[in-house]
Amino acid sequence: MVKILLVGNGAREHMIAEKIVYSTSKPTLFAYMKANNPGIAKLSEQVAIGPYTDLDEIERFATSLGVDFAFIGPEEPLSYGVVDVLERVGIACVGPTKELARLETSKSFTRMLTEKYDIEGSPRFKVFSSDEGILDYLRELGEVVIKADGLAGGKGVKVQGDHFQTLEEGYTYCKQVLSSHPCVVVEEKLIGEEFSLQSFTDGKSLFHCPVVQDHKRAYVGDKGPNTGGMGSYSCSDHLLPFMTQSDLDAAKKITDQMRDALFKETGTLYKGVMYGGFIITKTGVKLIEFNARMGDPEAMNVLSIMETDFVELCQALLSGNLHKVENSFEQRATVCKYAVPLGYPDAPVANEKIFLGEVPTKIKYYYASVDKQEDGVFMTGSRAVAFVGVAESLESAQVLAEDGVCSAQGKIFHREDIGTASLVQRRVDHMNSIRLE
Ligand SMILES: Nc1ncnc2c1ncn2[C@@H]1O[C@H](COP(=O)(O)OP(=O)(O)O)[C@@H](O)[C@H]1O
Ligand SMILES: [Mg+2]
Numbered sequence: 001m002v003k004i005l006l007v008g009n010g011a012r013e014h015m016i017a018e019k020i021v022y023s024t025s026k027p028t029l030f031a032y033m034k035a036n037n038p039g040i041a042k043l044s045e046q047v048a049i050g051p052y053t054d055l056d057e058i059e060r061f062a063t064s065l066g067v068d069f070a071f072i073g074p075e076e077p078l079s080y081g082v083v084d085v086l087e088r089v090g091i092a093c094v095g096p097t098k099e100l101a102r103l104e105t106s107k108s109f110t111r112m113l114t115e116k117y118d119i120e121g122s123p124r125f126k127v128f129s130s131d132e133g134i135l136d137y138l139r140e141l142g143e144v145v146i147k148a149d150g151l152a153g154g155k156g157v158k159v160q161g162d163h164f165q166t167l168e169e170g171y172t173y174c175k176q177v178l179s180s181h182p183c184v185v186v187e188e189k190l191i192g193e194e195f196s197l198q199s200f201t202d203g204k205s206l207f208h209c210p211v212v213q214d215h216k217r218a219y220v221g222d223k224g225p226n227t228g229g230m231g232s233y234s235c236s237d238h239l240l241p242f243m244t245q246s247d248l249d250a251a252k253k254i255t256d257q258m259r260d261a262l263f264k265e266t267g268t269l270y271k272g273v274m275y276g277g278f279i280i281t282k283t284g285v286k287l288i289e290f291n292a293r294m295g296d297p298e299a300m301n302v303l304s305i306m307e308t309d310f311v312e313l314c315q316a317l318l319s320g321n322l323h324k325v326e327n328s329f330e331q332r333a334t335v336c337k338y339a340v341p342l343g344y345p346d347a348p349v350a351n352e353k354i355f356l357g358e359v360p361t362k363i364k365y366y367y368a369s370v371d372k373q374e375d376g377v378f379m380t381g382s383r384a385v386a387f388v389g390v391a392e393s394l395e396s397a398q399v400l401a402e403d404g405v406c407s408a409q410g411k412i413f414h415r416e417d418i419g420t421a422s423l424v425q426r427r428v429d430h431m432n433s434i435r436l437e
Contacts, residue, residue: 002027002311005062005091007052007082008073009033009040011338011366011386012296015303016073017043018366019310027311030065032058035380038372052077055085062091069093069318072272075293079105079151092318095272096292100262103274104292107185108149110258114287117261121254121278121287125187134174134186138167143189146170148177155226160189192281193242193431194288196232196298197251199276200313201259202322203269207313208252209302210238210329213427214295218345220417227345228383231337231401231418234301235394238329241424242431243280250285251278258290271317282434297336300366300388305330333394335401335419338368338383342411348381354410356385363404364388384412394419 004020004027006013014037020029021043031037031044034051041047048061058077062070070086072078072095081098095101102109114122124141127149128134138144148156158164158173177184196214200207214232218224235241239248255276262270275295277288294303303310307328316325341348353376359365369382385408389400398419405414417423 003065003067004029004311005065005067005070006031006040006044006073007058007070007077009035009037010074010296011368011383012294012299013037013073014039014366014368015300016071016294016310019303019306020071023309023311025309025311030061030067032061035369035371037367037370038377039367041372052082053080055080055082058082059085059089062086063089067091069314071095071314073293075101075104075151075291078292093271094314094317096270097268099266100268100270101292103258103262103270103290105151106149107147107289108183110290111185111187113258113261113265117257117264119254119257119261119287121250121285123188123190123286125185127183127185128174128178129183131171131175131178135167135171137186138170141186141188144170145187145189146173146177147185147187148181149183149185150181190279190281190286190288192279192286192434193427194277194279195240195243195251196295197248197255197276197278198294198298198302199252199255199274200272200317200322201274202271202317202320203259203263204320205323206252206256206259206274207317207322207325207327208255210234210305211240211243211248211251212295212298212301213240214298215415215418220415225345227340229295229297229338230340230415231335231386232295232297232301233335233394233397233419234305234333236331236333236392238331242428247280247285251276254278254285254287269320280431282437296368297338297386300336300386301334302329304334304364304388304390305332332390332392333397334388334390335394335397336386336388337401337405337414337418339385339387339405339408339412339414340383341379341381342413344382349379349411350381352379352411353377354379354384354408354412356408359387359407360400360403362389363400364390365404379410379412394424395421
């Protein structure tokens with residue numbers, strides 16, 4: 001019987017845990033989590049709770065159980081090199097080594113690869129390790145985006161017009177980044193609609209999932225501060241309403257070029273997930289960033305409709321046979337909506353319970369930042385529970401997800417507009433106006 005270790009404790013990992021446990025090979029699941037996710041715990045044979053910095057403990061747990069392989073969910077343990085540690089003791093991992101995880105952990109590394117290996121779709125950019133020349137470049141680009149080099153929990157990127165206005169403010173932010181990071185990336189601000197393409201890879205070929213659109217802003221109508229993602233949707237035709245097949249093909253090509261560049265640069269095959277954040281602009285599809293793991297919430301959208309056996313997919317990825325796996329997803333729409341604590345993301349209520357009453361049976365839910373104690377499930381300050389609706393049409397999936405999230409109680413809120421016809425139409429209109437410019 002296959003034994004699998006899952007590292008991670010979010011809704012993405014709860015979803016992954018379900019895909020593992022319900023695989024036709026009926027594997028045994030073990031989980032290492034930094035907080036007790038009750039959904040993952042219920043599906044696991046045994047769990048260990050501890051920080052992701054404790055690589056020795058993760059290694060000890062994995063070897064004592066004799067697991068066949070590990071699946072690393074979040075970027076945090078990847079950034080510490082959990083894969084290097086496990087591989088050293090002979091445990092294969094779905095997830096890149098520390099060096100390859102720079103795809104996500106270093107924005108300058110990835111932008112540098114686009115330049116060195118002539119990868120399509122990169123905005124104009126420059127990397128600075130001192131403030132020399134920054135002012136000139138800010139002037140040259142006009143509207144810019146400034147990125148701290150390194151994991152910043154979604155808080156390292158500042159967009160001109162959104163997070164700051166003037167050139168002087170941008171310059172001040174660059175200097176602030178440089179005081180705590182080795183470098184800062186300054187790039188051209190792109191205008192368009194964003195989408196996520198998640199691709200499994202064995203380093204040689206790619207297994208693409210349907211594209212998804214996430215919603216970063218906290219409030220209805222794309223207002224308010226940026227979050228980890230309030231929810232997301234995907235469509236039954238595996239495209240998005242504002243997107244063409246050639247947009248999708250362009251994103252696949254960029255992912256493939258990056259996969260190839262990673263191997264040429266490091267001599268090591270990337271085994272795991274490459275999750276590209278793309279934006280469709282007037283001049284075509286551009287690359288915003290790559291992440292080195294599945295998206296949260298986007299994992300919920302694609303895994304809910306994945307027909308390919310998940311464990312078989314992981315095993316093929318690890319043995320370098322990904323090209324042999326049939327790519328199969330249901331032709332259904334999905335909507336994911338997060339219940340988050342009041343005040344999230346800036347001043348979330350702390351130590352409050354969330355109550356899941358009667359969640360309608362057709363709706364799936366996945367625990368995220370919660371901690372199960374004897375007297376209930378407590379929210380820990382970030383996104384609490386994800387609700388997922390799957391249906392023939394986007395509108396029906398939206399209604400299911402909305403019913404699900406409304407069945408939860410506590411000091412929580414959510415975005416009612418994710419997946420609704422009116423919001424989707426706004427995206428389509430926005431894209432049309434850009435294409436027609
Ligand atoms: N070059 C760019 N042009 C316009 N918007 C951008 C650009 N780069 C990033 N953004 C915006 O900032 C968000 C966060 O940037 P991203 O590079 O994805 O960093 P992270 O997810 O690590 O915070 C993106 O989703 C996008 O909305
Ligand atoms: Mg991003």
